[in-house]
Amino acid sequence: MKLRKIFALLLAATMMFVLIAACATDTADPTPPATDAGNGETAAPPVAPPAGNGEITIVNNKVEIHGALSEFGRLYYELTGVYVDVQSFGGETPYAPALSAMFAAGTEPEIFVFEGIAGYNDARGAGRVFDLSGQPWLADTDLAYISPTDGTPVGFPVNIEGWGLAYNRRILAEVGIDTSTLTNVNAIRAALEAVYAQKDALGLDAVVTITAGAGMEWVTGLHGVNAYLSLGLDYEDTSIIDMLLAGEVDTDRLTAFAEYYHMLFQFADQAILTTGGYDASIAQFALENSAFLHQGNWVDPVFADLGVHFEMGYIPHAFFAHDTPGIFVGAPSWYMVNARADNIEAALDFLNFMASSPEGHHYMAIASGQVPAFRSVALQPEGPLSVAVMEWSGRGQIYAWHQNEMPDGFGMGTLGPIFALLADGTIGVTEFVDMFTAAVSELG
Amino acid sequence: MGGKTGKHTPIFFLFLLPVMLAFTIIIVVPLIMGVYYSFTDWNAVPGTPINWVGLENYFVMFSDVSFLHSFLVTVAFSLVCILLINFIAFMFALLVTAKLKFAGVYRAGFFLPNLIGGIVLGYIWFFIFNNAITAIGSTVGSDFLAMSFLGNRFTSLFAMIIVTTWQMAGYIMMIYVAAIQSVPASLLEAAQIDGAKYHQRLRYILMPLIAPAFTITLFLTLVNSFRMFDVNFALTAGGPSGLFMGQALWTTELLALNIFNTAHRFNDFAQGQARAIIFFIALMTISLIQVYFNKRKEIEM
Numbered sequence: 001m002k003l004r005k006i007f008a009l010l011l012a013a014t015m016m017f018v019l020i021a022a023c024a025t026d027t028a029d030p031t032p033p034a035t036d037a038g039n040g041e042t043a044a045p046p047v048a049p050p051a052g053n054g055e056i057t058i059v060n061n062k063v064e065i066h067g068a069l070s071e072f073g074r075l076y077y078e079l080t081g082v083y084v085d086v087q088s089f090g091g092e093t094p095y096a097p098a099l100s101a102m103f104a105a106g107t108e109p110e111i112f113v114f115e116g117i118a119g120y121n122d123a124r125g126a127g128r129v130f131d132l133s134g135q136p137w138l139a140d141t142d143l144a145y146i147s148p149t150d151g152t153p154v155g156f157p158v159n160i161e162g163w164g165l166a167y168n169r170r171i172l173a174e175v176g177i178d179t180s181t182l183t184n185v186n187a188i189r190a191a192l193e194a195v196y197a198q199k200d201a202l203g204l205d206a207v208v209t210i211t212a213g214a215g216m217e218w219v220t221g222l223h224g225v226n227a228y229l230s231l232g233l234d235y236e237d238t239s240i241i242d243m244l245l246a247g248e249v250d251t252d253r254l255t256a257f258a259e260y261y262h263m264l265f266q267f268a269d270q271a272i273l274t275t276g277g278y279d280a281s282i283a284q285f286a287l288e289n290s291a292f293l294h295q296g297n298w299v300d301p302v303f304a305d306l307g308v309h310f311e312m313g314y315i316p317h318a319f320f321a322h323d324t325p326g327i328f329v330g331a332p333s334w335y336m337v338n339a340r341a342d343n344i345e346a347a348l349d350f351l352n353f354m355a356s357s358p359e360g361h362h363y364m365a366i367a368s369g370q371v372p373a374f375r376s377v378a379l380q381p382e383g384p385l386s387v388a389v390m391e392w393s394g395r396g397q398i399y400a401w402h403q404n405e406m407p408d409g410f411g412m413g414t415l416g417p418i419f420a421l422l423a424d425g426t427i428g429v430t431e432f433v434d435m436f437t438a439a440v441s442e443l444g
Numbered sequence: 445m446g447g448k449t450g451k452h453t454p455i456f457f458l459f460l461l462p463v464m465l466a467f468t469i470i471i472v473v474p475l476i477m478g479v480y481y482s483f484t485d486w487n488a489v490p491g492t493p494i495n496w497v498g499l500e501n502y503f504v505m506f507s508d509v510s511f512l513h514s515f516l517v518t519v520a521f522s523l524v525c526i527l528l529i530n531f532i533a534f535m536f537a538l539l540v541t542a543k544l545k546f547a548g549v550y551r552a553g554f555f556l557p558n559l560i561g562g563i564v565l566g567y568i569w570f571f572i573f574n575n576a577i578t579a580i581g582s583t584v585g586s587d588f589l590a591m592s593f594l595g596n597r598f599t600s601l602f603a604m605i606i607v608t609t610w611q612m613a614g615y616i617m618m619i620y621v622a623a624i625q626s627v628p629a630s631l632l633e634a635a636q637i638d639g640a641k642y643h644q645r646l647r648y649i650l651m652p653l654i655a656p657a658f659t660i661t662l663f664l665t666l667v668n669s670f671r672m673f674d675v676n677f678a679l680t681a682g683g684p685s686g687l688f689m690g691q692a693l694w695t696t697e698l699l700a701l702n703i704f705n706t707a708h709r710f711n712d713f714a715q716g717q718a719r720a721i722i723f724f725i726a727l728m729t730i731s732l733i734q735v736y737f738n739k740r741k742e743i744e745m
Contacts (some may be wrong), residue, residue: 101489103491122492125489274590275594276574408710409711417685420685
């Protein structure tokens with residue numbers, strides 16, 4: 001009896017303690033534990049930040065460059081004494097929720113990545129957008145993120161990416177096709193037919209590898225649609241995306257675009273087209289079982305893993321009868337300097353160092369294996385498709401990215417299923433144009 | 445301390461405190477916040493102002509064809525799953541409780557798929573449906589098998605039912621096994637001596653006595669198939685596409701995936717939250733009705 005009473009009192013005391021502890025988080029250390037990359041990569045061993053020079057936190061959305069970025073941060077610390085804490089989320093730890101969780105916990109990193117209008121709007125709503133006007137690196141790039149609300153630069157381009165229709169140089173040479181002529185739809189159709197005629201002799205499963213099934217809607221609903229939005233237009237020309245946002249389509253342009261995709265679908269491996277995943281589609285092209293691939297240069301690391309050594313290049317998604325020489329190149333993500341963070345000046349210095357120093361150029365082009373967005377970078381990345389992107393962008397033959405300016409979910413969720421219907425033959429080009437037009441009219 | 449007075453001492457409430465605290469923090473508070481968010485334009489970004497929009501999210505939801513379609517597909521999927529899983533699980537349970545050689549091995553074998561996570565299962569079966577079965581199909585010259593099950597809206601849903609059944613049947617079987625083993629052998633023997641055939645013993649002795657198990661298994665299969673997300677996400681991702689009321693949509697997108705896509709793909713968290721509330725109410729209603737009717741069938745020995 002007595003024992004039980006003592007035990008009960010002990011338990012009660014414990015509960016009180018827990019309650020007090022739970023209510024007292026305000027006094028605890030506000031900095032969260034330095035979590036590492038979501039996939040278990042380890043960060044640089046924590047070097048104690050020296051007093052005075054400060055510390056900046058950079059939140060990165062690509063776990064595959066975590067090591068290179070941490071290494072660059074460590075170098076920066078050695079040179080300047082400013083400690084760079086790199087936190088990476090991606091893969092199994094989705095980036096956006098992880099970043100939200102940091103904000104919710106009261107942590108304000110100096111630099112974080114955003115991927116376009118949605119991320120920008122979120123940051124603006126929360127008062128985190130810092131105006132980057134006057135930063136020296138702005139003169140060295142065309143791809144800074146410009147605020148759609150007031151026209152000021154607010155994003156530092158992390159890298160550039162691009163896509164056209166990738167081709168296997170050896171196969172097209174064997175068929176005798178001059179790829180430099182493939183800049184209009186008639187030339188491309190003739191090339192597809194020529195490869196198809198020799199399909200068995202070349203040992204191909206299909207002429208084109210393209211995916212349109214569930215889970216791969218981004219290929220058609222975002223990258224595909226961008227051809228409609230920007231092919232043949234000046235880089236700054238937003239007329240088609242503006243029309244789309246107003247609920248209108250250019251029917252002639254849309255019809256030509258639909259016929260082009262219908263043609264690609266007809267020359268594709270039907271199983272991969274309708275139900276295939278990313279790996280299966282990349283593997284088909286990588287094993288030289290198809291001559292063309294509808295993917296961007298982000299595939300390069302997969303090629304490296306698969307030990308692919310053949311030469312490849314890009315031709316444009318030229319759906320018009322007239323020539324439109326150019327592939328789609330843009331910045332997929334930007335660094336934002338957080339206006340609510342403590343150490344804004346140090347963050348600006350760090351980004352400037354990355355854009356202008358030889359160490360920064362080496363990090364961007366070689367160590368992280370990306371295509372840098374700055375003209376002054378003379379180094380070349382290793383990936384075959386990245387080299388092809390640099391060829392086109394070096395000649396200035398590029399068209400813009402507008403796919404991320406569509407409302408969230410519209411490309412993949414609304415247009416994706418319509419592409420899939422065209423791919424599996426449920427609908428034809430006319431119905432596709434009608435359904436596309438009807439879906440767009442909802443946006444008006 | 446004992447008797448009636450003990451229940452009213454402060455110490456009694458202190459014992460309750462940890463559970464109540466956990467329940468409040470983990471269930472009650474999020475539920476109330478969720479209901480609140482469903483009436484706002486909440487976008488899940490900390491620091492953004494939240495505005496009250498009334499019933500707008502609910503109007504949008506019920507005028508969205510994809511939501512209605514998801515609801516119907518989920519109901520169809522759940523119905524078939526409940527029947528198939530329980531039938532197979534019950535057969536398995538009869539099999540492994542019969543005096544068979546290696547009954548323990550079968551039991552472990554049937555249970556094993558349940559230990560594999562749904563996402564992993566989804567990817568494994570994605571490969572099986574897309575590559576293995578199609579390869580067999582083209583080898584034997586069967587056009588039906590050579591086409592991936594995931595390419596047609598009906599076979600694709602059926603593929604999900606197969607995987608869900610394969611995953612859950614072993615677990616449900618264990619519940620039936622436990623129930624069957626608790627039935628006194630003397631009752632069954634007495635019936636046998638009285639001349640009852642096997643199916644009669646099954647129908648009139650065994651099944652009434654394990655009615656409480658049916659309450660549990662039907663509840664579990666109902667709730668689990670209605671809430672299905674992981675296999676859906678990894679196996680079909682909602683595909684293939686199809687037409688419903690003139691709109692193109694993903695035909696095997698179940699409710700949970702529809703809510704996920706609304707929140708994360710369309711970046712409309714408040715709308716997703718409103719759908720989750722309706723999802724919760726629908727599931728609660730259906731399962732309460734099911735438990736009520738099953739409970740009436742239970743008998744005391």
